[in-house]
Amino acid sequence: xxxxxxGGLQVFLGVLARFWPVWLALAxxxxxxFRFRKKLGLYxxxxxxxxxxAGVAICLFxxxxxxxxxxxxPFDPLTQIPIMKDALPGAIEPASKQVYLxxxxxxxxxxxxxxxxxxxxxxxxAPAATAFALMxxxxxxxxxxxxxGRIDTVLxxxxxxxxxxxxxxxxxxxxxxxxxxxxxxxxxGRNLGIGWSIPRGLAALFFLFPIIFFAALFYTRFKNRPGxxxxxxxxxxxxxxxxxxxxxxxxxxxxxxxIDPNELNIFVAVVFASSPGVFRIVRGLTMDIKTRDYVxxxxxxxxxxxxxxxxxxxxxxxxxxIVDACLRIGYTTILLGTLxxxxxxxxxxxxxxxxxxxxxxxxxxxxxxxxxxxxxALMSFVLGLNLLAxxxxxxxxxx
Amino acid sequence: xxxxxxxRLGTMALTMLCLTFVVFFLVNLEPNLKKLAISQTEMRTTxxxxxxxxxxxxxxxxxxxxxxxxxxxVPKQPNIDPATGQAVPRFRFCSEPAVPAYSGILxxxxxxxxxxxxxVAAKLFPALGATGILMFWVMVTMVPIALLIGILAGxxxxxxxxxxxxxxxxxxTATPEYVSGVIFTVIFASWxxxxxxxxxxxxxxxxxxxxxxLPVMTMxxxxxxxxxxxxxxxMVEVMTQQYIRTARLKGLSFSGVVVKHAxxxxxxxxxxxxxxxxxxLLTGVVIVETMFRYQGFGFTLVEAAGNNDIDLLLGCALVxxxxxxxxxxxxxxxxxxxxxxIRVQ
Numbered sequence: 130x131x132x133x134x135x136g137g138l139q140v141f142l143g144v145l146a147r148f149w150p151v152w153l154a155l156a157x158x159x160x161x162x163f164r165f166r167k168k169l170g171l172y173x174x175x176x177x178x179x180x181x182x183a184g185v186a187i188c189l190f191x192x193x194x195x196x197x198x199x200x201x202x203p204f205d206p207l208t209q210i211p212i213m214k215d216a217l218p219g220a221i222e223p224a225s226k227q228v229y230l231x232x233x234x235x236x237x238x239x240x241x242x243x244x245x246x247x248x249x250x251x252x253x254x255a256p257a258a259t260a261f262a263l264m265x266x267x268x269x270x271x272x273x274x275x276x277x278g279r280i281d282t283v284l285x286x287x288x289x290x291x292x293x294x295x296x297x298x299x300x301x302x303x304x305x306x307x308x309x310x311x312x313x314x315x316x317x318g319r320n321l322g323i324g325w326s327i328p329r330g331l332a333a334l335f336f337l338f339p340i341i342f343f344a345a346l347f348y349t350r351f352k353n354r355p356g357x358x359x360x361x362x363x364x365x366x367x368x369x370x371x372x373x374x375x376x377x378x379x380x381x382x383x384x385x386x387x388i389d390p391n392e393l394n395i396f397v398a399v400v401f402a403s404s405p406g407v408f409r410i411v412r413g414l415t416m417d418i419k420t421r422d423y424v425x426x427x428x429x430x431x432x433x434x435x436x437x438x439x440x441x442x443x444x445x446x447x448x449x450x451i452v453d454a455c456l457r458i459g460y461t462t463i464l465l466g467t468l469x470x471x472x473x474x475x476x477x478x479x480x481x482x483x484x485x486x487x488x489x490x491x492x493x494x495x496x497x498x499x500x501x502x503x504x505x506a507l508m509s510f511v512l513g514l515n516l517l518a519x520x521x522x523x524x525x526x527x528x
Numbered sequence: 529x530x531x532x533x534x535x536r537l538g539t540m541a542l543t544m545l546c547l548t549f550v551v552f553f554l555v556n557l558e559p560n561l562k563k564l565a566i567s568q569t570e571m572r573t574t575x576x577x578x579x580x581x582x583x584x585x586x587x588x589x590x591x592x593x594x595x596x597x598x599x600x601x602v603p604k605q606p607n608i609d610p611a612t613g614q615a616v617p618r619f620r621f622c623s624e625p626a627v628p629a630y631s632g633i634l635x636x637x638x639x640x641x642x643x644x645x646x647x648v649a650a651k652l653f654p655a656l657g658a659t660g661i662l663m664f665w666v667m668v669t670m671v672p673i674a675l676l677i678g679i680l681a682g683x684x685x686x687x688x689x690x691x692x693x694x695x696x697x698x699x700x701t702a703t704p705e706y707v708s709g710v711i712f713t714v715i716f717a718s719w720x721x722x723x724x725x726x727x728x729x730x731x732x733x734x735x736x737x738x739x740x741x742l743p744v745m746t747m748x749x750x751x752x753x754x755x756x757x758x759x760x761x762x763m764v765e766v767m768t769q770q771y772i773r774t775a776r777l778k779g780l781s782f783s784g785v786v787v788k789h790a791x792x793x794x795x796x797x798x799x800x801x802x803x804x805x806x807x808x809l810l811t812g813v814v815i816v817e818t819m820f821r822y823q824g825f826g827f828t829l830v831e832a833a834g835n836n837d838i839d840l841l842l843g844c845a846l847v848x849x850x851x852x853x854x855x856x857x858x859x860x861x862x863x864x865x866x867x868x869x870i871r872v873q
Contacts (some may be wrong), residue, residue, distance in 0.1 A: 486710060500714065
C-alpha cells in the first residue's frame, strides 16, 4: 500500500494546529501577566525585557505541552503501526487518516507524539528533583554555613566527595539494572518485603529532608502559639507521611501517589548528583549573610539558631537561590537526557527526549528526521530556563 | 603556601581513598559479580559453576582484604591450582607473581581488565593519550573563542554586541553534547557531506580535519558559552573600576585601555573557570567518544561500566577523580598566584 504524504507547509500548519490548547493557554497567561505586570513583583518585572519574555514564554510553552500532552498528541507514544516504520514527515496513517507530522521512528511510532509525551516525563522529574535537591542543600547548607567548625568540615568534605565523582560514572554505578535488583530485604535476617535497595534507601533518606524542613520552619516560628503550631505540624506530617509512603514504599493507602521503580531510581540519582551544588551555594550565602546586622539583632533577641537560619538568613538568600534553581532545572534536564542517552534508568521504550535522541542518533546515517524533534525540544526547554535565569539575575541586580 | 598545598594534597588523598572505596563497594555488589561471572564463563553455566569461577578467581575473599590488595597494602596471594599445586595466573592474559607480594595501585599495578583481556595499564594509558589529543584540540578551539566572545561582550556593557553575544552564549550552554552532536552530524555529515560523522578512523589512521572536527566542535560548544559568560562578567566588573576611568581620562584610546589595562585583570576569574571546566569535559568526553566511536578514555569507561570490568573501572574512577582534584588544586594555587591581593594574605 502506498502511503500518502502532505507537504512541508501543511506539516508546519498541522503542528501549529495541534498545539492549539498551548497557544490558547499561553495567550491567556502571557496577556494577563503583561497587563498586570506592575502588580506582580519579581515575576512581573520579567516582562520588562525581551530576554525575560522569551524565557517565560518558552518555559510556559513546555509546561502547557506537558499538561495538555494527551490532547495535543494524535497518537499514543508507545503504539506501533508497522506500515509507518521510518515514515517520512507528513506521512498519512491509512487507518485513522491522522498524519505522522514528524514521521515515524524505526519502531513505527509517531515521533511528534513521542516528543509531546516526552515533555511530560521531563517536566515532572526535572523540577521535582531540583526541589528535593534544594531541600537537601538548604537543610544541610544552612547549619554548615552558620555554625562553621566541625559540622562544616564534615559536610563540606562529603559534598566535595560527591562533586569529585564524575557524574557519568556515578550514574553508571547507581542506575544499572543490577543495582536496582539488589535487595537488602534479607539482610536483617528476615524478609521485610518492601524491596529495599540502594536507590530506595537513598530515596528514604532524601525524602525525609522536606519533612524536616517544613517541620523546623513551622516549629521555630510558631512555637509560642501551640494551637497554630499543632495544626501546621499535623498537616506537614500527614501530607509528608502520605507522600513519603507513596513514593518510597509504593504503599500509598489512597493509591494516588505511585512512582515507577525506574523513575524513582533516576530521580534519586539526579537528586544525589545535584544537591552538593545547592549545598555549596547555600553555605556560601549563609556565611555571607550571617555577618549582617539583622542577624546580630536576632541573636541579641535570643532567637534560636534554627530560627535565625530559616527566618532571617534564608529569606535574604532567596534571590540567588531562585536564579540557581532555574539554571538547575535546566541542568537536571540535561542530566536526564544524559541518562536517557546512555540507556540508563528509564525503560527502553520510554518517550523521554534523552532515550529518543539515543535511538535516533544510532541511525543518523539512514534517517535524520526522528533525531531532530527531541534534540530541539530539549535544547529549547533548557534555553528557556537559562534565559529566565538570566532575566531574573538582571532584575535582582537592579534592586 | 606550602602548608596550604600539603593540606590540600592530604585532603585529596583522603577523598580518593573514600571514593575508590565507594566504587569498590558498588562494583563488588552481588548482582555485579554475577554479571561479571556470567560474561566471563561460557554460556549456560549453572549457578555452581558461576560460584566456582568467583571462588577460583578470588572474588570471594574478604572484601576489605581485596580492597587492601587493590591498593597494595595487603600482599596478593598467588593463585594455586589445586590439581597441580603450581601457581597459575588468574587470567591467562595477565602475569602474576608466584609468591605473595604487594602488588596494587601504590606499586603501580592497576590489575587486569576482564573485558579487553589485557592489563589495565595497557588499555587505560593509550586511551588516556587518545583523549589527551581530543582535549588538546578542544581547549585550543574553545578557550580563545570563549575569551574573545567574553571580552567583546563585556567591553561595552549593554551594547548591541553585548546582548547578541550574551544570548548566543546562553544558547550554547543550553546545548549539551548529545544535542549539538546530533545537530552537527545532521548538518555537516548528512546534508553537506563535508565531515565524517564518526571518529572511529582517528584511532587507527590518525587524526585529521575530516574525522576530528565534529567531535571537537561538539565538545567545545557546550563549554564555550559558560567560559564566555564568566569572562564577560569579569570584564564588566573591571571596566567599571577607577583605574580604567583614569586611563580613559588620561586620553588613552578605548582599545588601548582594554588591551593594556583591563584585559590582564579581567582574565584572572576565567582562569579558575577554565581549570574547573576539566571535570565537565570529562562527562563530555564520555558522550562524545561514545557518539563518534573514538576509542579514548570515555569509551573505555563506558565499556568497563557496561561489563562490570572491576579493575578497569576502578582505574578509570581513580584517573577521573585525580583529574578533578588536581584541576581544583591548580585553579586554587593559580588563582592565588595570579591575584596579588590573595597572595599577600
